[in-house]
Amino acid sequence: MQPEPTANRPQTRIQRRNRQAILDAALDVFSQHGFRGATLDQIAEVAGLSKPNLLYYFPSKEAIHEQLLTGLLDIWLDPLRKLDPKGDPLREILAYVHRKLELSRDYPRESRLFANEILQGASRIERVLATVLRDLVDRKARVLMRWMEEGRIAALPPHHLIFSIWALTQHYADFDVQVRAVLGPGHDPYAEADAFLETLFRRLLAI
Amino acid sequence: MQPEPTANRPQTRIQRRNRQAILDAALDVFSQHGFRGATLDQIAEVAGLSKPNLLYYFPSKEAIHEQLLTGLLDIWLDPLRKLDPKGDPLREILAYVHRKLELSRDYPRESRLFANEILQGASRIERVLATVLRDLVDRKARVLMRWMEEGRIAALPPHHLIFSIWALTQHYADFDVQVRAVLGPGHDPYAEADAFLETLFRRLLAI
DNA sequence: CGCGACTTTGACCGGAAGGTCAAACGCCAA
DNA sequence: TTGGCGTTTGACCTTCCGGTCAAAGTCGCG
Numbered sequence: 001m002q003p004e005p006t007a008n009r010p011q012t013r014i015q016r017r018n019r020q021a022i023l024d025a026a027l028d029v030f031s032q033h034g035f036r037g038a039t040l041d042q043i044a045e046v047a048g049l050s051k052p053n054l055l056y057y058f059p060s061k062e063a064i065h066e067q068l069l070t071g072l073l074d075i076w077l078d079p080l081r082k083l084d085p086k087g088d089p090l091r092e093i094l095a096y097v098h099r100k101l102e103l104s105r106d107y108p109r110e111s112r113l114f115a116n117e118i119l120q121g122a123s124r125i126e127r128v129l130a131t132v133l134r135d136l137v138d139r140k141a142r143v144l145m146r147w148m149e150e151g152r153i154a155a156l157p158p159h160h161l162i163f164s165i166w167a168l169t170q171h172y173a174d175f176d177v178q179v180r181a182v183l184g185p186g187h188d189p190y191a192e193a194d195a196f197l198e199t200l201f202r203r204l205l206a207i
Numbered sequence: 208m209q210p211e212p213t214a215n216r217p218q219t220r221i222q223r224r225n226r227q228a229i230l231d232a233a234l235d236v237f238s239q240h241g242f243r244g245a246t247l248d249q250i251a252e253v254a255g256l257s258k259p260n261l262l263y264y265f266p267s268k269e270a271i272h273e274q275l276l277t278g279l280l281d282i283w284l285d286p287l288r289k290l291d292p293k294g295d296p297l298r299e300i301l302a303y304v305h306r307k308l309e310l311s312r313d314y315p316r317e318s319r320l321f322a323n324e325i326l327q328g329a330s331r332i333e334r335v336l337a338t339v340l341r342d343l344v345d346r347k348a349r350v351l352m353r354w355m356e357e358g359r360i361a362a363l364p365p366h367h368l369i370f371s372i373w374a375l376t377q378h379y380a381d382f383d384v385q386v387r388a389v390l391g392p393g394h395d396p397y398a399e400a401d402a403f404l405e406t407l408f409r410r411l412l413a414i
Numbered sequence: 415c416g417c418g419a420c421t422t423t424g425a426c427c428g429g430a431a432g433g434t435c436a437a438a439c440g441c442c443a444a
Numbered sequence: 445t446t447g448g449c450g451t452t453t454g455a456c457c458t459t460c461c462g463g464t465c466a467a468a469g470t471c472g473c474g
Contacts, residue, residue, distance in 0.1 A: 014441095014451075032327055036244030040432060053452055055433065112326055115381070119319055119326070120239055122384040129388035137389050154410075159390055160403040164375055166382075171374035174322070177329045181336035182344050183366055196367040203361075203410050221421070221471090247462060260422055262463065 019057050021047045023071070026064045031112040034120055035065055069117065069125055072110050077133070079103065080162075083140055089147040090205055097165055097197050104173035105190045111173035137162055153205040161204075168197055226264050228254045230278075233271045238319040241327055242272055276324065276332055279317050284340070286310065287369075290347055296354040297412055304372050304404050311380035312397040318380035344369055360412040368411075375404055 011019075025047035029038045040061055044051040058064045079099035083092050104111050117125060141158035148155040172179060172193050179189050218226075232254035236245040247268055251258040265271045286306035290299050311318050324332060348365035355362040379386060379400050386396050 012450075018451090034241045034244050034323070034327070037241050037327070038243075039430080041430080050453055051432085052434080052454085056451070059433095061432065115322070115326055116241075118382050118385050119322055120241070120244070122388075126384065126388065129385055130391075133385075134389050134391065156406065157399060157403055160399060163378060163382075163386060163389075163400075164403070164407065167374045167378035168371055171370060171378075175325050175370075175374075177333065178325050178336055178340075179370060181329075181333065182341050182370075184337075184341065192364060192367060193370075196364055196371070199363065200371065200407075200411055203413075204407055206410070219420075219471095225421090246460080248460080257423055258462085259424085259464080263421070266463095268462065 015057070018047075018049065018053075022049065022054055022057055022064065023068060027068055027109045027113060030065060030068065031109040031116060034116045035061075035124075036120075066124065068113060072114060073125075073128065073132070075107070075110065076103070076114060077136060080136060080140055083143065085143045085146075089152045090202070093144075093153070093165075093205060094198060094201060097169065097201055098194065100165060100169040101172065101190065101194055101197060104169050108173040108176060111170050115170065115174045151207065154207060156204070164204075165201075168200070169193075222264070225254075225256065225260075229256065229261055229264055229271065230275060234275055234316045234320060237272060237275065238316040238323060241323045242268075242331075243327075273331065275320060279321060280332075280335065280339070282314070282317065283310070283321060284343060287343060287347055290350065292350045292353075296359045297409070300351075300360070300372075300412060301405060301408060304376065304408055305401065307372060307376040308379065308397065308401055308404060311376050315380040315383060318377050322377065322381045358414060361414055363411070372408075375407070376400075 022043065025045075026038070026043045028046055029043045032038075038061070040051050040054060043064070044054045047054065058067070079096055082099070083096050122129060137159065141162065144153075144158035144161060147153050148158070172189055176189070180187075183189060229250065232252075233245070233250045235253055236250045239245075245268075247258050247261060250271070251261045254261065265274070286303055289306070290303050329336060344366065348369065351360075351365035351368060354360050355365070379396055383396070387394075390396060
């Protein structure tokens with residue numbers, strides 16, 4: 001019998017291992033070629049399974065992709081959720097930038113999967129963007145606004161401030177090839193970026 | 208007889224029109240799905256031509272893609288080339304940011320095509336990145352360095368300064384869907400971005 | 415008008431893609 | 445040890461994809 005994909009019922013060792021291997025391989029392939037450019041054969045090969053075997057664990061290519069995206073979103077938004085309204089404004093924002101850059105460094109495939117999805121129209125996650133993401137951003141934007149009104153950080157359009165953090169941190173994962181090609185060897189892009197972005201946001205937010 | 212793709216020999220009206228229609232349609236499709244995700248059938252349909260007709264003007268899918276990329280690179284690097292070593296530092300950099308944002312606004316498909324290409328490993332343009340692009344960036348980085356040493360703008364790692372301009376401006380084209388989903392209706396992302404980025408770079412570069 | 419060059423297309427090819435299925439395999443509890 | 449359930453796979457189906465080709469259509473110039 002085919003295992004239920006979403007159910008949390010007890011999974012066998014083998015199921016856990018294979019489902020994980022498939023998702024990992026799919027992350028490789030989807031993040032490199034986008035949904036349409038990815039093929040089940042390639043995912044199966046990377047996962048070390050046969051294609052029918054792969055389709056024993058997931059009902060379709062779409063299902064694998066969807067599972068990856070939903071699994072990803074939580075990790076991805078976690079740093080923003082952690083931004084604490086009661087903390088010190090500058091420290092909180094810099095910590096957010098730092099955590100976001102860490103995500104880019106440690107989960108570049110996830111970043112590229114997400115970028116690919118948005119780039120290609122986001123049809124599979126548009127609803128989530130307009131609801132979950134938008135609500136979260138609006139909530140945090142209000143926190144930023146309050147800090148600005150209290151004169152604790154510089155007054156700026158809060159949404160665009162958040163966009164700038166996303167853009168600057170994700171750039172190092174999504175455009176990794178370009179960054180390394182331009183910098184040449186002998187550089188640690190992420191270490192340099194960490195210092196640079198700290199300077200940037202310190203200056204931007206200073207009163 | 209098949210028309211030579213690259214030659215500048217006199218083209219008939221029809222050739223010019225159809226080649227342009229194909230490149231335009233291909234830009235649509237490639238920028239939305241990446242190279243592997245795009246299909247000739249789809250390009251042909253968008254261009255309003257039959258597939259064999261399309262292959263009468265271009266020898267292959269690759270050839271269309273390559274033509275787009277090479278045509279794109281010049282437009283894309285032009286604003287950076289225009290950065291004038293003899294101009295006023297702050298004014299020059301802000302003008303660069305402004306022009307780059309204009310490109311994102313006016314040529315979002317080109318931006319996404321480029322992003323797709325980098326994201327998917329840039330195998331087709333890696334050499335150009337490591338030579339043409341790198342040389343240009345190094346040259347301009349030296350100009351920035353000189354300005355910094357002369358105390359005319361704040362001292363920062365020049366390459367990362369350039370990356371930040373790319374990241375912040377291209378974000379509004381590449382992640383357009385997300386930006387609009389988060390902002391909701393009643394916003395003009397590019398106008399707001401223009402003002403925000405001017406503030407950002409003014410503060411970042413101030414002595 | 416007529417003719418040669420340019421343009422367009424329907425039919426087709428081999429291979430790759432997503433997905434199905436029945437049969438075979440293997441693990442483990444009774 | 446064996447029966448049964450979970451797992452794996454070879455063969456196959458249909459559709460799609462990049463690309464070819466010969467034949468038909470059209471354009472413009474003398």
